[in-house]
Amino acid sequence: MSEDNAAFRAEISGWMQDNLQGEYQCLRHRGGPGDEDAHPELRKQWEQHLARARWTCVGWPEQYGGRNLTPAQQVIFHEEYARAGGPGRVGHLGETLIGPTLIALGSEEQKQRFLPGIVAGTQYWCQGYSEPNAGSDLGNVQTKARQDEAGGDWIVDGQKVWTSLAHESQWVFVLARCEPGSKGNKGLIFLLMPLDQPGIEVRPIKQLTGTSEFSEVFFDGARARNADVVGAPGAGWKIAMALLGFERGLSTLGQQAHFEHELQLVCAAAKANGAARNPMLRNRIAQAWMGLKAMRYNAMRMLATSPDGTVDGAADNAGLIAKYYWSNWHRDFGKLAADVLGFDADIASTEPALLRLQQVFFFSRADTIYAGTNEIQLNIIAERGLGMPKEARPAN
Numbered sequence: 001m002s003e004d005n006a007a008f009r010a011e012i013s014g015w016m017q018d019n020l021q022g023e024y025q026c027l028r029h030r031g032g033p034g035d036e037d038a039h040p041e042l043r044k045q046w047e048q049h050l051a052r053a054r055w056t057c058v059g060w061p062e063q064y065g066g067r068n069l070t071p072a073q074q075v076i077f078h079e080e081y082a083r084a085g086g087p088g089r090v091g092h093l094g095e096t097l098i099g100p101t102l103i104a105l106g107s108e109e110q111k112q113r114f115l116p117g118i119v120a121g122t123q124y125w126c127q128g129y130s131e132p133n134a135g136s137d138l139g140n141v142q143t144k145a146r147q148d149e150a151g152g153d154w155i156v157d158g159q160k161v162w163t164s165l166a167h168e169s170q171w172v173f174v175l176a177r178c179e180p181g182s183k184g185n186k187g188l189i190f191l192l193m194p195l196d197q198p199g200i201e202v203r204p205i206k207q208l209t210g211t212s213e214f215s216e217v218f219f220d221g222a223r224a225r226n227a228d229v230v231g232a233p234g235a236g237w238k239i240a241m242a243l244l245g246f247e248r249g250l251s252t253l254g255q256q257a258h259f260e261h262e263l264q265l266v267c268a269a270a271k272a273n274g275a276a277r278n279p280m281l282r283n284r285i286a287q288a289w290m291g292l293k294a295m296r297y298n299a300m301r302m303l304a305t306s307p308d309g310t311v312d313g314a315a316d317n318a319g320l321i322a323k324y325y326w327s328n329w330h331r332d333f334g335k336l337a338a339d340v341l342g343f344d345a346d347i348a349s350t351e352p353a354l355l356r357l358q359q360v361f362f363f364s365r366a367d368t369i370y371a372g373t374n375e376i377q378l379n380i381i382a383e384r385g386l387g388m389p390k391e392a393r394p395a396n
Helices: 003-019 022-027 040-052 071-083 092-105 108-120 236-247 251-273 279-305 317-346 352-364 374-385
Strands: 125-128 144-147 154-164 171-177 188-194 200-204 214-224 229-234
Touching: 003 071, 022 040, 040 108, 071 251, 071 279, 092 108, 092 125, 092 171, 092 229, 092 236, 125 154, 125 214, 144 171, 154 171, 154 188, 171 214, 171 236, 188 214, 188 236, 229 236, 251 279, 251 317, 251 352, 279 317, 317 352, 317 374
Parallel strands: 125 171
Antiparallel strands: 144 154, 154 214, 171 188, 188 229, 200 214
C-alpha cells in the first residue's frame, strides 16, 4: 500500500473512532440488512454528520459535491467505515444508485436539483423496480405512465413491491410502461417521483426478522413532472440497466466488510458456547472465511476491469458471477450462524450479538431471491458470460 493510501486509511479510521461516539455510540454495527428499523431518525442525523465532514458520496466528482476518491481510496473508505461499526446508510440508494445515474445520464437541471440533497444527507431515495409479477423479470413491469396532454406531467398507476426503505424515503425512481402495447424492455420510462403526494400509498411489509425494511408502494394517479424523466420516454430500459451497473460496483466492498463483522460474531459465539470444539463447525467456519476472501478478490478483479466502479455485465465475467456468489455464500453463512448458536437460535433474544446472528439467518434466506434470483443469475452467466444459446422464451 502506498504511503498516501496508508495515511488516508489512518484518517478515516481516526475520524470514525472520534465521531462514532456519544449520541452515535448506539449506532455501531446497527441498521444493516434485517436491522434497518434501528434508530432511523438518528441514522439520518448521522448521514448529515458525515456530510458536514465530506464523507458522503466520496467517489463522486468534486463538481457535484464529492471527493473524487480513487477506486483504491473508496475501497479503503468502505473497509474502515465497516470495521469501525459504521451504521447502515439511510442514504445508500441515493448515493450509490440514482446519484451516479444522474451524473452519467441526467439533465443538468436534474443534477442541480437532486444531487446537493443526496450529498447533504437530507434527501432519501427508494427504488421502484420490482412488481408482484415482475421481480426478477424486470422487463415484465406493468405499472403504467401516461402523459397529461394539458400540463405535460406523467400520470402513474400501478404497484411496486419489495421497495427498500420506502417508508423512510422522500423520493422514488420508477420504471414504468409508457407505450401501450409494448412488451419486454421496449416502451419503458424512468421517472423521478416525490412520495409525499396524493395518489401514492406506502405499506410496510412485516418480515421474518420482525422488521419492515421493505414496503409495497401503490400508485393511483400519482404524478411526475416531465422535467423529471431521465433520458427519453421509451428508453427507460437503458437508464434502468445503467443504474444496476452501479449496484454491482464499488458498494459491494462495504457489504463484504459487514460480512466480515458477522463472521467475527460467529467466531465469538462459537468460542463462548463451545461450538468451536466441534470439528465440523470449525471446518465450516474456515470455509466461510475462505469464501469471504474469494469474494473480496473477485471484487478487486472487477475493479481492475472497471476502474470507475461500475460493472458492465456484458463484458465483465467477474461482475456476472458476483451476485450469485455472495448471495449463496451469505445464505449458507446464515445457516452456519444458526448451527453455531444451537438451541439459542430458536429462542427470541434481545441480547445484541445473539439477536444479530438470528437476524442474519432469517434475512439471508432472501439473498438468493432479491436483486435477481439464482435462476436468473445462472441464465445471465450462461448466456452473456459463456455465450451459450439463450433459454427458450414464449413469444407473448
